[in-house]
Amino acid sequence: MSDEPAPSAQPDPAASPVPTPHRRRPRYSGKNPRRFEDKYKEHDPARYADTVAKVVASGKTAAGTHRPIMVAEILEVLAPARGEIAVDCTLGYGGHTREILPRLLPGGRLLGLDADPMELPKTEARLRALGFGPDTFTAHRSNFAGLPKVLAAAGLTGADVILADLGLSSMQIDDPARGFSVKFSGPLDMRMNPQRGAPASALLAGLTPAALAQLLTDNADEPRAALLAPVLAGRHFSTTAELAGAVRAALPRLDKDEADLAVRRVFQALRIAVNDEFSALDTLLRHLPACLRPGGRVAMLTFHSGEDRRVKKAFLAGQRDGTYAAIAEEIIRPSPAECGANPRAIPAKLRWARRA
Numbered sequence: 001m002s003d004e005p006a007p008s009a010q011p012d013p014a015a016s017p018v019p020t021p022h023r024r025r026p027r028y029s030g031k032n033p034r035r036f037e038d039k040y041k042e043h044d045p046a047r048y049a050d051t052v053a054k055v056v057a058s059g060k061t062a063a064g065t066h067r068p069i070m071v072a073e074i075l076e077v078l079a080p081a082r083g084e085i086a087v088d089c090t091l092g093y094g095g096h097t098r099e100i101l102p103r104l105l106p107g108g109r110l111l112g113l114d115a116d117p118m119e120l121p122k123t124e125a126r127l128r129a130l131g132f133g134p135d136t137f138t139a140h141r142s143n144f145a146g147l148p149k150v151l152a153a154a155g156l157t158g159a160d161v162i163l164a165d166l167g168l169s170s171m172q173i174d175d176p177a178r179g180f181s182v183k184f185s186g187p188l189d190m191r192m193n194p195q196r197g198a199p200a201s202a203l204l205a206g207l208t209p210a211a212l213a214q215l216l217t218d219n220a221d222e223p224r225a226a227l228l229a230p231v232l233a234g235r236h237f238s239t240t241a242e243l244a245g246a247v248r249a250a251l252p253r254l255d256k257d258e259a260d261l262a263v264r265r266v267f268q269a270l271r272i273a274v275n276d277e278f279s280a281l282d283t284l285l286r287h288l289p290a291c292l293r294p295g296g297r298v299a300m301l302t303f304h305s306g307e308d309r310r311v312k313k314a315f316l317a318g319q320r321d322g323t324y325a326a327i328a329e330e331i332i333r334p335s336p337a338e339c340g341a342n343p344r345a346i347p348a349k350l351r352w353a354r355r356a
């Protein structure tokens with residue numbers, strides 16, 4: 001063994017300081033960055049709270065964040081209480097979770113599920129930083145169709161409160177690299193979990209015109225499905241911009257607003273197919289009664305008719321056969337004030353059910 005003193009872990013004050021490499025601010029033209037990845041202040045809300053507040057006040061969603069929808073209405077129908085078990089099937093940015101969780105404490109806990117392996121760790125870290133430890137909050141990378149397995153693995157037989165806020169988060173929609181963006185070009189991907197399944201480009205390339213027409217009708221009620229399908233099916237589009245351009249070119253008589261809506265419907269239809277969203281929703285609706293404790297409440301936030309139809313039908317059937325003691329008589333809509341402050345809330349429809 002050497003007698004020499006062990007090297008000190010402390011920095012030597014006499015030594016010259018290690019120079020920090022100078023980092024340039026991202027370059028962009030104009031006063032404010034336009035590209036998702038350049039909006040460095042919005043991506044760091046903890047450091048640039050003022051910038052994020054200004055973006056939100058202007059009715060927009062700050063890049064890399066998500067604004068939870070109908071929070072007050074959801075809290076009212078779910079009525080989370082001390083000591084209860086809750087499941088957020090669609091954790092996203094954790095906006096609803098961070099409101100529900102404190103109401104379960106002390107004694108309760110919340111399980112947050114999400115299919116997205118890229119956003120989930122970020123959300124888990126944010127919730128930990130807010131002080132929610134693993135005894136009260138756990139994050140699960142899982143499709144919500146697997147809810148019974150997640151509950152069983154956690155040693156639970158059911159939950160008192162279950163929330164599903166369907167569709168995509170703003171982080172997913174706004175990041176062109178995820179391939180959902182109609183506005184900014186990116187690879188035509190659209191997978192919530194990019195590690196599983198095939199991207200939208202491969203799906204479209206493999207579809208026949210008849211199959212695509214059916215998909216556009218079933219998933220997005222596209223009125224021009226018969227016209228669009230032969231133009232798009234079987235073709236390979238690498239980017240979202242190429243696909244959007246092809247949809248617009250196929251509908252030359254439409255004005256810009258109508259053509260934009262057609263592009264959005266085509267994107268929605270493909271996204272639903274790529275992620276098998278309807279079959280995941282049907283499976284969750286089937287499992288719900290077994291996953292709710294007696295008296296347990298479920299709230300579902302939907303964003304288009306294909307989703308709402310399924311929820312309505314399942315809740316009505318459950319009420320008829322006595323599984324649910326009560327269900328929402330009418331859909332609940334976001335207030336005009338919320339729609340004004342956050343246009344992404346406009347299509348939202350809330351339904352709830354209470355287990356007998």
Ligand SMILES: C[S@@+](CC[C@H](N)C(=O)[O-])C[C@H]1O[C@@H](n2cnc3c(N)ncnc32)[C@H](O)[C@@H]1O
Pocket residue numbers: 066067068069089090091092093094095096097113114115116119142143144145165166167168169170192277280281
């Ligand atoms: C609208 S966002 C939820 C936002 C969240 N309520 C909030 O306030 O931050 C929907 C989230 O659900 C996830 N998701 C959609 N379908 C899913 C499924 N079948 N299983 C698990 N997660 C899903 C998406 O990846 C996305 O993160």
